[in-house]
Amino acid sequence: MRLSGKTAIVTGAGSGFGAGIARRFAAEGARVMLADINLAAAETVAAECGGRAQAVDVSLDASVAAMAQAAMAAWGKIDILVNNAGITHLPQPMEAVAEAEFDRILAVNAKSVYLTARHIVPAMKAARAGCILNVASTAGVSPRPRLSWYNASKGWMITATKAMAVELAPFGVRVNAINPVAGETPLLKSFMGEDTPQIRAKFLATIPLGRFSTPEDMANAALYLCSDEASMVTGVAMEVDGGRCI
Secondary structure: OOOOOOEEEEEOOOOHHHHHHHHHHHHOOOEEEEEEOOHHHHHHHHHHHOOEEEEOOOOOHHHHHHHHHHHHHHHOOOOEEEEOOOOOOOOOOHHHOOHHHHHHHHHHHHHHHHHHHHHHHHHHHHHOOEEEEEEOOHHHOOOOOOOHHHHHHHHHHHHHHHHHHHHHHHHOEEEEEEEEOOEOOOOHHHHHOOOOHHHHHHHHOOOOOOOOEOHHHHHHHHHHHHOHHHOOOOOOEEEEOOOOOO
């Protein structure tokens, strides 16, 4: 019960890493809002773990504002924010990515962090406490070819994490990131382009521990960074990657 009495918002919580994090937070005693653009998926996971489902498009200011307002109305405080929602483009030459797709990637992966900060950081500052976790990627540290703009969006998120940590430390708010390696989530096929035994073997060959990451792996790291056990940890981008970035 390491999060007993805490409240948490997890974006992109309808599947993948976000669902794993939300389930673990709830199991550890947190009251969790599972926010996702796919409300039905969020409701399914919320029913499993006793959380609250919330529809949100993290790229839209009004939608993020409504999410924050709903959390404050329900709880009166927001202790933990996990910016997990993210998308990618299919592997292709950088110049082949359509402008609309580029704009969507930056809106979901980068602008969302700005929008949640706009609407949630003021409450954390007022409380002089809080924890923000950004789910970045090993792609922001060791980019894979043909995923250039996804790589860049995650590099942005890592830098934003450090900048936020420095600015918010005097207010008692911690900001960290985790850098997952490719995992068994709905995005895996998009990263690979197609899901075949040969391409899986190629990806796995870049991970020294020899397996993909799981939602449980990310949940374990997120739990530590968002718990009071990590009260002296801020500005960290923790690689949860089976050694890929070594």
